[in-house]
Amino acid sequence: MIGPAKNRLHDYEAGWLTLLVSMRVATEAQARAAMSRVAHRAIDDMEARREKRRSEKRRRQPPE
Numbered sequence: 001m002i003g004p005a006k007n008r009l010h011d012y013e014a015g016w017l018t019l020l021v022s023m024r025v026a027t028e029a030q031a032r033a034a035m036s037r038v039a040h041r042a043i044d045d046m047e048a049r050r051e052k053r054r055s056e057k058r059r060r061q062p063p064e
Contacts, residue, residue, distance in 0.1 A: 017031040
């Protein structure tokens with residue numbers, strides 16, 4: 001296995017919602033809601049990391 005794409009947790013992530021719907025574990029609406037929650041959480045995590053890097057960078061800069 002070469003490894004996952006940068007924007008995926010693992011190689012099988014792309015089809016997991018389709019699998020849940022096809023197995024009738026979740027409805028399509030539930031799968032879309034789950035996908036939305038996962039996407040929002042990922043965006044929040046990225047923004048938190050970006051803000052942390054920004055604050056660390058500001059702390060390291062000497063005052064003018």
